[in-house]
Amino acid sequence: MIRARLSPLRLACSLLLIVLSCGAARADDRVDFQPLKDSFAESVEAELADGITPGFSVAWIVDGEVVHSAGYGLADWDAKKPATAETIYRAGSISKLFNAIAVMQQVEQGKLDLDAPIQKALPDFSIVNPFADTTPITLRQLLSHRSGMVREAPVGGYLDPSQPSIKDTLASVSGAVLVNPPNQAMRYSNVGPTIAGEAVVKASGIEYPEYQKKYLLEPLGMKHSTWVMNDELRPQLAKGKMRIARKGGEYRYDVAPEFELGTIPAGNLYTTAHDLAKFAVFILGSDASAELTPPLVHPATFEMMCYPQLIDDITGFGLGFYVGEFRGRKTLQHGGAVYGFSTVIIAVPEERIAVLVLSNADIASAPVRRLADASLNMLFEKLRGEAPPEATVFVELESEQLAKFAGEYESESYWASLEVKGDKLVGTLSGQPLSFRATGPLKLMARGRMMNDAPFEFEAAADGSIKGFTAAGQEFRRVGEFSPETPAAWIELVGVYGPEFIPLVVSVRNGHLYGAIENEYEYRLKPIDRVTFALPPGMYTDEQLVFQIDAAGKAIGAIMANQYLSRRAD
Numbered sequence: 001m002i003r004a005r006l007s008p009l010r011l012a013c014s015l016l017l018i019v020l021s022c023g024a025a026r027a028d029d030r031v032d033f034q035p036l037k038d039s040f041a042e043s044v045e046a047e048l049a050d051g052i053t054p055g056f057s058v059a060w061i062v063d064g065e066v067v068h069s070a071g072y073g074l075a076d077w078d079a080k081k082p083a084t085a086e087t088i089y090r091a092g093s094i095s096k097l098f099n100a101i102a103v104m105q106q107v108e109q110g111k112l113d114l115d116a117p118i119q120k121a122l123p124d125f126s127i128v129n130p131f132a133d134t135t136p137i138t139l140r141q142l143l144s145h146r147s148g149m150v151r152e153a154p155v156g157g158y159l160d161p162s163q164p165s166i167k168d169t170l171a172s173v174s175g176a177v178l179v180n181p182p183n184q185a186m187r188y189s190n191v192g193p194t195i196a197g198e199a200v201v202k203a204s205g206i207e208y209p210e211y212q213k214k215y216l217l218e219p220l221g222m223k224h225s226t227w228v229m230n231d232e233l234r235p236q237l238a239k240g241k242m243r244i245a246r247k248g249g250e251y252r253y254d255v256a257p258e259f260e261l262g263t264i265p266a267g268n269l270y271t272t273a274h275d276l277a278k279f280a281v282f283i284l285g286s287d288a289s290a291e292l293t294p295p296l297v298h299p300a301t302f303e304m305m306c307y308p309q310l311i312d313d314i315t316g317f318g319l320g321f322y323v324g325e326f327r328g329r330k331t332l333q334h335g336g337a338v339y340g341f342s343t344v345i346i347a348v349p350e351e352r353i354a355v356l357v358l359s360n361a362d363i364a365s366a367p368v369r370r371l372a373d374a375s376l377n378m379l380f381e382k383l384r385g386e387a388p389p390e391a392t393v394f395v396e397l398e399s400e401q402l403a404k405f406a407g408e409y410e411s412e413s414y415w416a417s418l419e420v421k422g423d424k425l426v427g428t429l430s431g432q433p434l435s436f437r438a439t440g441p442l443k444l445m446a447r448g449r450m451m452n453d454a455p456f457e458f459e460a461a462a463d464g465s466i467k468g469f470t471a472a473g474q475e476f477r478r479v480g481e482f483s484p485e486t487p488a489a490w491i492e493l494v495g496v497y498g499p500e501f502i503p504l505v506v507s508v509r510n511g512h513l514y515g516a517i518e519n520e521y522e523y524r525l526k527p528i529d530r531v532t533f534a535l536p537p538g539m540y541t542d543e544q545l546v547f548q549i550d551a552a553g554k555a556i557g558a559i560m561a562n563q564y565l566s567r568r569a570d
Contacts, residue, residue, distance in 0.1 A: 040371075055087070055360050096193045098212060103197075103319075147182050151561060153562065241360055267336065332347045339501070405418050415522065498565030
């Protein structure tokens with residue numbers, strides 16, 4: 001059953017919004033968007049010039065109408081094929097929104113219960129729960145990332161290219177262990193939504209891709225979208241660009257592999273900007289979505305999905321959707337990242353505006369988000385008469401001042417190395433390049449693949465030297481002249497493990513062991529014993545990395561967050 005936690009006022013407001021939407025004037029009847037498109041094209045050109053991503057496809061939705069959809073740059077850089085609004089991208093975790101709606105369709109039919117133990121829907125599902133006196137795992141927890149579930153499955157996890165079925169992926173979880181007690185904390189997981197997606201299969205009797213096609217993609221008119229790639233749509237699929245970690249701190253670029261995830265409900269949707277815009281129209285509750293017969297879900301159900309679950313905060317995960325904020329307005333949003341692709345969709349229901357950006361570059365959340373924010377700011381100014389936020393005022397620091405920041409730093413999770421090149425300060429945060437601009441004598445802002453004008457606040461000693469800085473929610477301290485000696489047993493662990501395209505690269509830095517994970521950051525590993533290391537706050541918080549040692553004492557493999565990775569030849 002649906003246990004909707006709605007006040008009568010919220011329900012009335014939701015229904016009123018839909019009624020008002022049906023009679024709203026169409027935005028493109030009264031607004032000339034061309035100047036905005038021209039200005040936006042300049043922003044895109046600046047991002048393309050940075051070389052992080054080959055191309056983008058974008059859509060803007062206002063009052064139920066797609067007022068702009070276009071491609072920029074290249075969908076295939078070898079063939080010089082331009083990106084368009086019909087270019088197909090992997091949507092990544094935006095898939096979780098469609099998955100949550102499928103679950104709620106079955107809840108509305110009485111076939112699933114959000115708050116019943118998950119075994120009611122999937123009697124065969126199991127995972128080791130080491131915590132005493134805990135509540136059962138529920139669909140509500142799984143969809144809002146509060147189940148304590150592991151991030152990835154041993155089979156079909158993000159580092160496994162074997163393309164197992166959803167059933168085989170979930171069967172492998174039976175030997176895994178919950179990381180946190182259910183509902184103790186928010187813990188992002190790809191396994192959790194996959195369990196929920198399999199519950200849809202069990203309740204409906206329809207395999208997952210077919211269910212999504214029949215009950216979501218076709219009703220929405222998403223004719224160029226699919227959950228499993230096929231020969232008909234493949235020619236429209238963009239080439240994904242990956243930056244791949246290598247031994248010695250190096251990175252190389254290559255075309256992303258093409259295979260289906262074992263966690264299909266959590267991240268396997270393929271779509272276009274034009275198609276995904278139709279989903280945004282549905283999110284905004286406009287006249288086009290009101291014409292769906294029957295509706296995808298009832299208004300009261302959808303409103304419940306759009307509030308943070310199991311917490312009192314106004315931001316956080318609802319059912320699938322992340323409930324955020326933009327310039328004082330509530331947003332419904334989600335980002336995506338999957339082999340060679342980075343994406344985001346942001347809807348502002350109060351203003352009946354939504355934007356989406358799809359790119360064919362791996363680990364490129366910052367440029368994607370910058371373009372989404374730029375789109376929203378321009379639309380707010382044009383349609384609502386609100387000036388964009390005041391531009392950040394940057395200051396020029398003399399080379400002597402910049403030189404004080406140069407050096408090596410470490411935090412609980414990361415290392416950082418800063419240096420002066422010419423008259424600029426640049427750096428690397430655990431493998432990710434950054435450029436810096438100053439907003440004050442001790443305040444800088446960093447920009448890169450994953451950081452979008454992120455603040456770095458430095459701390460000076462009494463003599464003016466820099467002791468450290470705060471960034472990414474962590475305290476960094478300058479590394480001393482002499483690093484602690486690295487245990488000899490750790491040296492043997494240094495190497496490359498797992499698939500060539502997304503390896504675990506283990507290295508030593510400043511006397512500590514680090515692991516480059518998912519081509520993202522190099523995470524500092526905390527030793528528990530000779531072969532077991534805790535993963536720090538970050539992508540796999542509270543999980544472990546365990547090395548497999550042969551009789552000769554040589555490391556031959558590693559289990560990283562439940563996934564077994566063979567050691568590669570050096």
